[in-house]
Amino acid sequence: MATSSQPARVLTELDHIRITNLLKHPGMAFAAELESVIDNAELVSSYKVPPQLVTMNSQVRIADGETHDERTLTLCYPPDTNPDKGFVSVLSPIGTGLLGLVEGQLAHWVTPGGVQVKAKILKVIFQPEDSGEYLR
Numbered sequence: 001m002a003t004s005s006q007p008a009r010v011l012t013e014l015d016h017i018r019i020t021n022l023l024k025h026p027g028m029a030f031a032a033e034l035e036s037v038i039d040n041a042e043l044v045s046s047y048k049v050p051p052q053l054v055t056m057n058s059q060v061r062i063a064d065g066e067t068h069d070e071r072t073l074t075l076c077y078p079p080d081t082n083p084d085k086g087f088v089s090v091l092s093p094i095g096t097g098l099l100g101l102v103e104g105q106l107a108h109w110v111t112p113g114g115v116q117v118k119a120k121i122l123k124v125i126f127q128p129e130d131s132g133e134y135l136r
Contacts, residue, residue, distance in 0.1 A: 009041040009100030012049050012129065015056045016041065019090060019099075022077070034096045041100055051130040052103040056090065059126040060098060065106065065118035072125065075099060093117075 011019075019038050023031050046055075054060055059074045074087045075098055081089040088095045094117075097109035101121055108118045128134070 009037050010049075010053055010102075011038060011041040011043055011100050012046045012055055013043050014046050014135065015099075016043055018056070018077075022091075031091070033093070034091065034099075037096060037099060046129050046134040049127075049129045050102065051127055052124050053127065054098050054101050054121065054124060055127055055129055056099075057128045057133075058124055060121055061123040061125055062098075062107070062119040063122055065120065070122065073098070074126075094119075 016038055019034065023035055023038075049055060054075060056075055056077065059072060061070060061072050063070045072086055073094070075090060075095055076087045078089045078091055081087055081092075088098075090096060090099055093109035093111060094107070097107040097117075097119075098121070101107055103121050103124055106118050106120055108116070110116050124130075
């Protein structure tokens with residue numbers, strides 16, 4: 001069950017399978033938080049996912065909860081990570097924080113330095129499933 005600090009998450013069945021397999025590799029940083037997210041998520045078919053949902057390979061516009069600074073990020077798998085270009089891994093605290101939320105929700109995460117951060121999801125700019133890419 002979700003708490004106010006951990007909103008309810010919805011994942012596609014395919015994202016759930018891929019992330020579960022990813023977490024089977026040893027030494028995954030932040031794996032405990034991500035495991036909790038995927039273990040407690042509601043699963044939906046890629047064909048029935050709402051377009052406002054942050055799924056893997058989605059591009060989102062977020063606003064910092066304190067400064068209100070906006071930035072665009074793409075949630076990706078570790079091999080595609082490039083923070084300088086806005087590609088954040090699902091294994092990172094911010095990636096785990098965004099996964100499975102919808103526009104308007106607040107994402108919460110703790111930085112490696114121990115700082116608690118929150119950001120509002122303003123817009124899902126691109127979602128593979130909404131574009132007909134159900135297996136991406």
